[in-house]
Amino acid sequence: MGASAADRLLYLLKTRGPQQAADAGAILGTTAEAARQQLTKLATSGLVESYSLSRGVGRPSQFWKLTPAGHNRFPDTHSTLTVQLLDTVRHAFGEGAIDRLIDMREQASREVYRQELDDAADLKERVARLAALRSREGYMAEYEELDDGSLLLIENHCPICAAATACQGFCRAELAVFELVLQAKVERIEHILKQARRCAYKVTPFGN
Incomplete structure (x- = not known):
């Protein structure tokens, strides 16, 4: 070997x-x-x-x-620079500027994901496509179908972990984007920022 x-x-x-x-x-x-x-x-x-x-x-x-x-062999994307920039924006323009940055990133992600998922046949295909998109973004994502029929979106890596640690609004925004583009209820059941090995999201149809 x-x-x-x-x-x-x-x-x-x-x-x-x-x-x-x-x-x-x-x-x-x-x-x-x-x-x-x-x-x-x-x-x-x-x-x-x-x-x-x-x-x-x-x-x-x-x-x-x-x-x-x-x-750390699977590095955060430009982690030191990202955190420094967030701190600079926070100190220079206040917390509201950080919220605006998060909103802008959320809007951009939402539009990209919606375009890619728009013609998916069903929820399973939407989750599969989102996992593929997130993998291309560095999240090492995959999905599983659970015994109860729900779906599990798994992200084995977080390329923006340092930024998310410094500003947890990024995580809240991503959860909202997932629900919108998947058109389903999304519950985060494992979280890297809470010392889990990965982030995992249980996806179920609205009303279930």
Whole structure:
């Protein structure tokens, strides 16, 4: 397993969460031992770490997950500059100027998404198209259909995390945009800013 395999392992842990070496190896098409050796190297570099999880009888299972340094391999888009600009706008023009910036970004996103989703056949197709759009924007997005028939929009990465941390209005605006363009109820059930591994949104038809 070479350097590209290390990147694939990091991507796997980013998008799928903690994994056992055997499962990671199976997904990547290699042996459990080869995956374990690569994970150990990544741990030495401070990018991953292991922990034990008891599953009843027998020895605890070993899982691997990204460290904060590992998450930082998937960087926030121009994070330092973005936060500095937001602080400058806030100090120079007040909180109202920040709200206006968020409104303008919300309007721009809403128009782009509406154009792309306008002729979608149903809610599932709208969610699928939105996930594709968000992936192109760097959110590493995907969707799942749940057992109860609802849909789950998943964003494994937040390329504006620093900006959203400094100004959480960005997150509120995105939720409003999602509901509008999906024409459905959208509930955020996991949130990166609340220390979750990802952001996840449960999508259900209005009235359900």
